[in-house]
Amino acid sequence: MSFASNCPTQKSRNTVNDNHSSDDKNTSSSSNVPSSESFDGQSFDGKDTWVKCISTSGTLRGVAVRITGITRELAGLQKLSPAGSEALGEALLSGLLLASFSKVGERINLNVRSSGGVRQALVDAYPEGKVRGYVIETPDTAVTDYSKTGPWGEGTLSVLRTKEMERQQPYIGTVPLITGHLAKDLTFYWLQSEQVPSAVGLSIMMGEDGEVASAGGFIVQALPGASEKEIDDIQRHVEALGGAAGAVAAQGDPVQLLSKIFQDHAFFVLEEKELHWECNCSWERVDRALSLIGKEEVERLLVEGQAEVNCDFCTKSYIAGTERLEAILNRITAN
Template sequence: MKQLRRLKSLENNHKQDRLIRGTAMEGRVRAFAVQTTALVEELRRRHDTFPTATAAMGRTATAAAMMGAMLKGEEKLTVQIKGNGPIGQIVADANAKGEVRGYVHNPHVHLPSNSKGKLDVAGAVGTEGFLHITKDLGLKEPYRGSVPIISGELAEDFTYYFATSEQTPSAVGLGVLVDQDSSVIVAGGFIVQLLPGLSDDEISAIETSLGELSPVTTLLEQGMELEELLRQVLPDVRIMDGMDIHFRCECSRERVEKTLISLGQSEMEQLIEEDGKAEVVCQFCNEAYQFDREQLESILEQAKS
């Protein structure tokens, strides 16, 4: 059984992550489903997260990927989870192109299983704090929405965000299944949003289907396709389009050099005098950029000009 699960983990991690979106009930429901196994494994590898931290970060990145798919063009968003648990802050960025990145402040958090025998994400995140969403829509000021954390399990917290901050009744499912060697077996999620015009009976039917739905990770581990996953809840779902989801960080050596220049002349001189070298690590991808004395002196000259 362990070997079979391990083989499934390797198989899932080599599959291209994919997101689909569709509508149902004559356009009165919209839905998103996504597989993020490779993305979450990439984040785990880069940040060396322990299992509970992997699940928390993975759920956040999965939600961010689907919210990014709700944007257009060059629009992008940032999700921040600031709870009172030991994991600290979780941050994920996503855009309309399916590009996602993220990190967690304390990656080495792993707790005993919760009462259901699952990874204790709520214990790691905390049950008090806030979920913040910042959207860059190309306007003068970004859109900002915030809601209190209501459970720390994250799916419920995103559900609450949509209902409260965006006034869109939604059901959010998020899951990350971690293997015994800490690698990600499977990860993914869905969002079902109820739009105006639904009858009470239609809403009840959707709620019943959601209540009977197996965990996302169970369905994906069994090999269920994303379209079939949505059909479990919305039998008449019509898939509109889809896109690949992948990890991408915007950092580069050039950007880091600009950051060093922004320190100013006096700080750069102090850095050269005291250390004679510098290492800058990107929070989002954990990539380390090294600068020797000669390179720092060249940057100092740019800071002077």
């Protein structure tokens, strides 16, 4: 039994994938949209949320996510280019979609290593609805031709699942980036590592001001007992969204987006949660990082008089003075 993996992705990149075969419905297009949020002419309150649902038959489940505000704020803090902002948004959405099916107390770490517009994307996401993430952009001179692959290029997608309150061995699953489109490669991850047939859609749209105008996505999964008709119906509904799927995913009310995908398959809304970004950087983590660089390096920093440590996720800067460096050096020496 197979499930649709060809959910469209629409975003303002410079490349266009015109392959509309049943094996690849991902599309990329240059598109500027206004900052206002709407769905079929109806206003939406614009909060960053996810909505989780399950069909009344208990054989289909879905999640729709909207994180325009989170993506815009983090992209601004990290001073990303439009392409970097799009990549960050896709990575944040992917992490949250993964976390939405996790249990409280678990942490999802998504690590994408790429030959495309970004070298690496790292995301920490939690089922409580918090997320943080950053991307390392590829220099413009290194970005070449994406005609044979998606904007992420080649590389790997790894998901680390950690139970923070339990001393259990974390689970990690890694798959190659087959298409270079994160939505399709995340679908492949779900099937390969989790054995769950899924359909994933991710959409980031940029405004005329070069900032993120909308960011949203969805996942629908076939659970044990799903009939071929149910799977075919969902696949047909997703495909029927066509090139507008990206706009719908990014700009629409998550409940209405799920309604468009499920249509005549009734579902229960299990949870509607407001999402936020939160960084857990701290002086404790800074001290630990400085302790790991070794005695000689700390001594060199002492001669310089201070050490500056910047958080990649939230860009907060920590300045460790001589007193702090001496305390760290004493701990290193004592051990």
